Amino acid sequence: MTTPTVTPYRSELPPARAGFPQLLHAEWTKLRTVRRWGFTLLAAVVITVLVSLLSAFSGGSDVGGDRPPPPVGPDGGVVSDGFPFVHQPLTGDGSITARVSPLSGREGRAAEPWAKAGVVIKESTKPGSPYVAAMITRGHGVRLQSNFIHDTAGGTVSHDRPHWVRLTRSGDEFTAYESADGSTWTKVGTARLAGLPETAQAGLFVATPGETMVQRQFGSTSVGGRPARVTAAFDRVSVDGGNGTWRQDNIGAAVGGNGDPKGTPDSSTEKSGTWTLTGSGDVAPHTPEVDITQQSLTGAQIGLIPLVALSVLFITAEYRRGMILTTLTASPRRGRVLAAKAVVLAGAAFLAGLVAAVVSFLLSEPELRDRMPNPVFYPDVALTDGPVLRAVVGTAVLLAAVAVLALAVGALLRNTAAAVTLIVVALVLPVVLLSGLPIGTAHWVMKLTPLAGFAVQRTLPEYEHVDTVCLPEEGCYPQAPWAGLSVLCAWAVVLLGLAVWRLRRRDA
Known part of the structure; x- marks a missing residue:
């Protein structure tokens, strides 16, 4: 007796969201069609700019008094x-x-x-x-x-x-x-x-x-x-x-x-x-007492709060409403789903952060410089200067990394309030506590926690042959700018990996 050959059924329709580009499009559609999420991104930009401006109008050096014009070296620096x-x-x-x-x-x-x-x-x-x-x-x-x-x-x-x-x-x-x-x-x-x-x-x-x-x-x-x-x-x-x-x-x-x-x-x-x-x-x-560029970008420390809330909601809202089941049914490869969410969020946060950083610098830097008791010690800087451009673009990268980190924590905890509170405490509380810690301990906190990412905003040059007092509460970071940002990115990547692992092992 001959066994009949069975041909597997193949649908003539293309698979839904079979590739990563389709996943990106789907997640981007979710982000842009929820109106309050768009308002939240706008709020992050506005808050960053306003806080930076408030810092500029209330800021200034603690070194008063007039001093004669300083000598200028062969490279043009004081x-x-x-x-x-x-x-x-x-x-x-x-x-x-x-x-x-x-x-x-x-x-x-x-x-x-x-x-x-x-x-x-x-x-x-x-x-x-x-x-x-x-x-x-x-x-x-x-x-x-x-x-x-x-x-x-x-x-x-x-x-x-x-x-x-x-x-x-x-x-x-x-x-x-x-x-x-x-x-x-x-x-x-x-x-x-x-x-x-x-x-x-x-x-x-x-x-x-x-x-x-x-x-x-x-x-x-x-x-x-x-x-x-x-x-x-x-x-x-x-x-x-x-x-x-x-x-x-x-x-x-x-x-x-x-x-x-x-x-x-x-x-x-x-x-x-x-x-x-x-x-x-x-x-x-001569190293100025105040890093004007860094101070003009201080609003990012507060502006990231609505961004954190948006990033957490981008995953927890699906759990709360049961939509995650639909998402994972349409796209069974769960790791790709979370990766697509991370890419879309990081891109949106980067663009919003770049706009906020550019506007904050352009509005705050001139005001800060004019308010210095000795402005001659603070040469004019432009957005196209290497250290300034790095600080501005680095701030946008910083906010993108924070968005990915918040998404990962939201996916791990699956609870909006707990995730937002944990991230805000992790990023804001150390800033409050640093002034009460010994300088050595405070430097280790700044090196190892996600707070290290803010080192990318520092633009004052550092010379091995010049001793300086690096005070954490004045925004001095013990590591190089890109090294600090790398620490934050490492936290985001590790937590995102843990979130992917948990999503694959546990039912939605």
Whole structure:
């Protein structure tokens, strides 16, 4: 007996929503056809802009008083450039060598870690003019620094024995060397200064940043400071290519030791071939007290709340109304359904966040800058500047990541109130508590929680050779901008993966 062949039935109709593009279209249709969800997106934009504007009108620096126009470095940035300078003209190629004593601070105390002393070749005595310097520091060994923002590390320095440094010029190329005994020399690094005139000033210098004191208690932090002072002695000084005539100058404002409370002026004295220099100014880039771009985008911290509510409702509303059964029947591949929701939400949140960030910056930044007591220390920035563009676009990415994270939590908890409360608490409560935590603990919270994503809004440059006080309550994040945003994105991806896993294992 022959077994009949059975041909499986195949519908002539195309499968409903068979591909991912069809899923995206279906989820986008859901989002745009629910009117209150569109109003919620608009509310996120409006709230972000309004809160940013309120911050601009009430904001301002806590550093008051008028100050003279600051010097500007070769790259156009504001710099600190004040120190005692013993120098002589150096024409063409040549070198300067000196043995530098250990550094000492005020009244015999230890100098600041970034206190420095060494040899320098500088275009002129004008503050902000180009330079290259080979130096020893109190806490960071030998360094080669140039034009305020460039820094190369060398070897270590003993705190009880002098150290030799040498700086040579060959055209536009400058090379720094160090030695513990004056016989065996080690190369520190090379710097190039294009356009330096044939005759420059080669000499000796000392400089130090000010002393900073931080007192921190729950709910309050006070940061104080005062000018520091550093002294170093130089002997075995030789200049190859100089004219042999030494001149003593104080670069920058030297009245009262650049603000030394004891009124001790910067000084340089010579006895039996040994120069002793005392200074209280610094040679370093200047970092503003307030990140104007970051502050102009602060509204995003409040604007994300309606966005969180929308993202949670985008999944929990289907559970509450039983529509999730219809959705999963039409599209049995549950992971794809949740992924499509995430893509649609992320896209909508990104566009809304981009509009909110651009408008907030354009309206708030000029107002914030005008309200600074010393606006000259805050150069104009434009939306097309690299750090500003990164902060603005990064804010939009941040809001998109928060939307995905909220969707994932909503899918895990399947309860609107619980999910919204959990996310808002996770993003807002740490901001309130940070001021009450020790700085080290607060930095770990900012590194590991979704709050890290707001680091992408910070635009102030950070230099390894400049010590700063990073206070969490002032919006200072201990990680790089993109690294912080990556932490938030990682949270969103992990939680979305858990939500997909749970959706696949549990009936709707």
